[in-house]
Amino acid sequence: MRRSVLLAVLFLLFSLVTPVHAQSFDGTELRVSGGVFRDEHGREVVLRGFNVSGTAKLAEHRGLPFATTADARRSAELMKRLTGANAVRFLLTWAWVEPQRGQIDHGYLAKVTDQLRAFTGQGIRVYLDFHQDLYSRYLFNPGSWYTGDGAPAWAASGYPQESCGLCVHWGQNMKNNNAVTAATYDFWHNRDGVRDSFISAAGAALRHVREALPAGEFKLVAGVDPLNEPYAGRYDHGQTSQMWERDLLMPFYRRFRAEMDAAGWAHKAAFVEPLVFWNQNVEFFAEPGGLTLVPTLGERFVFNAHFYDGKAQSGLLMPGKAADGQYVQAFTTIRSRAQALGTTAIVSEFGHPVAGFTSDKNASVLKAMYQGLDSTAAGARWWSAPRGTVVSGSQWHWDTNYGRHHELMNDNPDKVKTDGDAMNDEHFSAVRLDAAGNPVFTVDRAVVDRVYPQAVAGTTLAFTYEDRAHQTWQQIPLPAVRALVGSAPFAVLVWDSAGGPAPTELHLPESLRSPLVVSSATATVSGVKLLLSGGPGRQFALVTAPSNGNVAAAEAEIRQWHVNW
16 A cells, blocks of 8 residues: 555656646636636636736826836736736726816726736736725825825815825825815715716726727636725714715725626626725724625625735834734634625735835735735644635735836926835835846745645635745644655645546746645646646645655645544
8 A cells, every 4th residue: 555655656746847738727707606716617716916006106107007018018927927926906097097077088098908918918817906095196285295196186176285294104194184085075975976977987997998808808807996995084973984884885886886787897896895994903093894784795796805014014013023823813804704795805905015114024024914815824723723715815016117216296396206116105016127127026035926726626625835935834743744844835735626627726936846746636737837636525735845755654644634624
């Protein structure tokens, strides 16, 4: 029996060191089904990648994520090659869609579509985001410390002189700046039909994109985020934040959903966000939310959350680095809200500054956030309690213009912003160009170039990836597995296989391009993917670097472990 197991493992290893050309099962349309994204082969799909990009919030390139379509193509190729990204959140803004009331700028939308196609042309899925921050740049004075994006000038006129007072973070304008709060309140109450105008303009943009995209590329569009980071501005008398979500935010989403249907997006999901402060971890800034008074969303919607660690960014409320399991509960709450609402979840923004006085926390914070996306358990106890779905997510953000901008802040020629993201002194881009124009990471590549299950032929039961980038958080209790892995990065996937011809696919990062795989499924390497094919029933796969450890003993331990929990 031992000899047969060893021969099977040796055959498996031989198949891995010889890459194969496999039939592609990617490129099909996604639907929400059973609380997850599924493709047309019934596989559970995880979307991972970046927001592209914060440049769309600026006037520098007239609201486009990239200076040129060529830059977009280069970014798409680099992102896929360097990180294995299979999806992006693609930003566009109302101000550039409808610069004059009732007049849609189809020239802008043509450029948006060209840049979007740079990603679909690489096989990367896209979901659009109608972005806004602080309602509109046109609320802010030329000399202001802050700026916004979103609404056009015609929808941002007639408001009081803006001032945030003694604000230490730009986000405080949402609650402290009277111009911002008044304009935001009016949007939700449809003053002068402004909310109706936004929905109509969004519908025109969606129709333009659908008509301009070839059918095969439109399949790669997963859906649309109706509005980034919604907030009330201020509440009516007796209204709570949860009531506002139920009575104003959710009707807006249902109206937007109808506009999507009319624009030919009926088979695409609406990626709807709750109140922006619902899961803020700085308690005095948080407000109850999460669509808790909404009975259900259903599978034509996706519960779309953001997560940033405000304490870590402050430097004062969290002095040290992020620790093992630090964000597991926060991401478990996101999973739970999606499940309660009858849909799946995505974390469409997360990240941490790459420069500044808290940037030393970046590697640990990102590692802990990806851990929260991957599993519901900390590394120290994952092997005893590994269950949990893998959540999709888009890191903020990928901007090859980082540190090379030329943004006239609030159209002020005397305030030219070149540093960082050029937006409210933020520094979040995971990439920049060096002096020679070559891309370099601003973060540890090992944190963002990760093993993750891009498609699972069945249902994911458990997944983890130990990247070894910051600290080792995984504590492996199985001695032969621990010896086999050593100090190398490793991933473990357990799934209930549905069988069928479409394989389970895992992205292989740079550190594991020629992996050692111990699996109950047949495994092959195709480019930067590990393909796992097996019959129906529970399957497992351990992926790590080549090792002198006892493969047969490690396989026996995993076989025993994966059927007992």
